[in-house]
Amino acid sequence: RSTAARSTADSIMNGLKPEPTCFFEQMQTVTLIPGDGIGPEISAAVVKIFESAKAPIRWEERNVTAIKGPGGKWMIPPDAKESMDRSKIGLKGPLKTPIAAGHPSMNLLLRKTFDLYANVRPCVSIEGYKTPYTDVDLVTIRENTEGEYSGIEHVIVDGVVQSIKLITENASRRIAEYAFEYARNNQRSSVTAVHKANIMRMSDGLFLRKCREVAENYKDIKFTEMYLDTVCLNMVQDPTQFDVLVMPNLYGDILSDLCAGLIGGLGVTPSGNIGANGVAIFESVHGTAPDIAGLDLANPTALLLSAVMMLRHMGLHEYASRIQTACFDTIRDKKVLTKDLGGNSKCSEFTSEICHRVQDLA
Amino acid sequence: MLQPPPAKYGGRHTVTLIPGDGIGPELLSHVREVFRFSCVPVDFEVVNVNSALETEDDINNAITAIRRNGVALKGNIETKHTMPSSVKSRNNLLRTSLDLYANVMHCQSLPGVQTRHKNIDIMIIRENTEGEYSSLEHESVSGVVESLKIITRSNSLRIAEYAFQLAREKGRRRVTAVHKANIMKLGDGLFLQCCREVASGYPDITFDSMIVDNTTMQLVSKPHQFDVMVMPNLYGNVVSNVCAGLVGGPGLVPGANYGRDYAVFETATRNTGKSIAGRNIANPTAMLLASCMMLDHLKLYDYATVIRNAVLTTMNETRLHTADLGGQGTTSDVVQSIMKIIQSKGQLTADF
Numbered sequence: 001r002s003t004a005a006r007s008t009a010d011s012i013m014n015g016l017k018p019e020p021t022c023f024f025e026q027m028q029t030v031t032l033i034p035g036d037g038i039g040p041e042i043s044a045a046v047v048k049i050f051e052s053a054k055a056p057i058r059w060e061e062r063n064v065t066a067i068k069g070p071g072g073k074w075m076i077p078p079d080a081k082e083s084m085d086r087s088k089i090g091l092k093g094p095l096k097t098p099i100a101a102g103h104p105s106m107n108l109l110l111r112k113t114f115d116l117y118a119n120v121r122p123c124v125s126i127e128g129y130k131t132p133y134t135d136v137d138l139v140t141i142r143e144n145t146e147g148e149y150s151g152i153e154h155v156i157v158d159g160v161v162q163s164i165k166l167i168t169e170n171a172s173r174r175i176a177e178y179a180f181e182y183a184r185n186n187q188r189s190s191v192t193a194v195h196k197a198n199i200m201r202m203s204d205g206l207f208l209r210k211c212r213e214v215a216e217n218y219k220d221i222k223f224t225e226m227y228l229d230t231v232c233l234n235m236v237q238d239p240t241q242f243d244v245l246v247m248p249n250l251y252g253d254i255l256s257d258l259c260a261g262l263i264g265g266l267g268v269t270p271s272g273n274i275g276a277n278g279v280a281i282f283e284s285v286h287g288t289a290p291d292i293a294g295l296d297l298a299n300p301t302a303l304l305l306s307a308v309m310m311l312r313h314m315g316l317h318e319y320a321s322r323i324q325t326a327c328f329d330t331i332r333d334k335k336v337l338t339k340d341l342g343g344n345s346k347c348s349e350f351t352s353e354i355c356h357r358v359q360d361l362a
Numbered sequence: 363m364l365q366p367p368p369a370k371y372g373g374r375h376t377v378t379l380i381p382g383d384g385i386g387p388e389l390l391s392h393v394r395e396v397f398r399f400s401c402v403p404v405d406f407e408v409v410n411v412n413s414a415l416e417t418e419d420d421i422n423n424a425i426t427a428i429r430r431n432g433v434a435l436k437g438n439i440e441t442k443h444t445m446p447s448s449v450k451s452r453n454n455l456l457r458t459s460l461d462l463y464a465n466v467m468h469c470q471s472l473p474g475v476q477t478r479h480k481n482i483d484i485m486i487i488r489e490n491t492e493g494e495y496s497s498l499e500h501e502s503v504s505g506v507v508e509s510l511k512i513i514t515r516s517n518s519l520r521i522a523e524y525a526f527q528l529a530r531e532k533g534r535r536r537v538t539a540v541h542k543a544n545i546m547k548l549g550d551g552l553f554l555q556c557c558r559e560v561a562s563g564y565p566d567i568t569f570d571s572m573i574v575d576n577t578t579m580q581l582v583s584k585p586h587q588f589d590v591m592v593m594p595n596l597y598g599n600v601v602s603n604v605c606a607g608l609v610g611g612p613g614l615v616p617g618a619n620y621g622r623d624y625a626v627f628e629t630a631t632r633n634t635g636k637s638i639a640g641r642n643i644a645n646p647t648a649m650l651l652a653s654c655m656m657l658d659h660l661k662l663y664d665y666a667t668v669i670r671n672a673v674l675t676t677m678n679e680t681r682l683h684t685a686d687l688g689g690q691g692t693t694s695d696v697v698q699s700i701m702k703i704i705q706s707k708g709q710l711t712a713d714f
Contacts, residue, residue, distance in 0.1 A: 159515030169505035236607035261579030
């Protein structure tokens, strides 16, 4: 673990009072899960930037490697669960996918433990990181618990496999409600339900009906429906026509990655998972990049932007804007960029640059 | 590969024509106009399918006509979801009844069209009869709906075989299977396994695979890495629409559905285009190129080449671009230009 993360986390753990930042703002606890590979170094970068911004966040670092609980069922360590239940907010770096470890992926465990039903990805074009698509500003909201990822598959007879896609009224209503609430809270003007109800009449039809019902309670937000294929077709020609998109699991998986591709990939895309009981875990969605781990080459942008999303979720908009501006300005100026962004600076240099800007913007 | 039906009645072919809804009827009437003008030896048997009816008589008539003629050209038939869910998509019924198992789409950048990515040349082969489009759904408990996705070994082998055969025929170097086998381990796992088995019989062609979400991300950033792609039904829907968008939109790309005994041609992205119907602004390119694919299938290569060249030459005229390409040209302007070019080639044509 890098020194930066250790110092902040440990000082709190050792009972030292963290430096009071502002008399009017209470420190809020956030469970920090650094993750694997480049996870620890990018988490340290985020902590450092937050320190420079004097954000009222107290980090509680936890590990979520699965352990076998009583009864032989895999679960996340109890201290991690306890911390999340208490703080309600988490920031997570990339977790490595276990192969032949005997336990399911940690992401799946987290999702089930905290009932993380909504995956939210705002995709905004980053000025200074050029892609063929400019002015992208949309949000994909994906139902994350059911749909095509129910994991229910059977071999009917040899050579015939059936995979079950599950759509329920409750999950559909819940995600639709979240989408409209999000739109209202973030001043977005329209919500589009993405579906294939022409082919999957009952399942996507149910999803669509629930969206329509919820839309009735949000007359201030425009509601439209569009076929998945039409969305794909239009998205690659003119992404500016989209605002908030809500959809079942598989379409959400595909579309959110498609949109990430438009703005520059998973290295610059933030993501948040909203759970029942007010829990929210924000995360970077890229991999652990084991080939560059520990070499101070990683790009912390994705995790940083997810942390910014987290600040907005917590109502700390001023800090969010400052940190985001500092990050975007650094990228736009192109003087200090990590390798994947086209430069050859180190992670620590990139981080320091953002820290300076954040302080200047105060 | 599929053999076309032999010509009858003095060298003329009969092709089933299904106008469909939206822009279908007007685009197909332009196809007939161009064919008449170019003296193409094809007669069309028109079968209308009324999407507002709940009975399946219309679509069954269309299917019978296609069985009779072996070849069809169609517009998209609208699926109204206000109807009960027992009323299935007519287009889907047609594909499954005729077992048109391979949907083939060749996405090529056209020189006269401005797009963000240039020089794209991707062939997409999509399994067309099963997968998520099995139309097997039920509400087991109130408020809980199950939709079945079926993947079979035989259909997966069949489509993989088709993809590799086509790749070899067209001199393509690489086939990429698109899947989500990390999540749907049995279903997509079976599909992937079948592709690998078939690949081993084609050592001259490189085979690799990619997860569907990564595929879409790669398509919008680095599309040139793709050559031939093969995939199950739903991912095919997504990928083909993404690719169509990359080369300029739904008005440009033709599509073909091949089965063991029948072939049906249409626009690749199968849009009804209700909002632009009847306004003379639809782009006739996709449908005309689809009709050329049909002519190739009927071995009427010369006619296909003449019409195709005229269409592509007209595409270079930016002032004739229709609204979908950012222009203000009308459908009839484009068609007139195409016919002028055909006439100027000196072929025997009908009176203007």
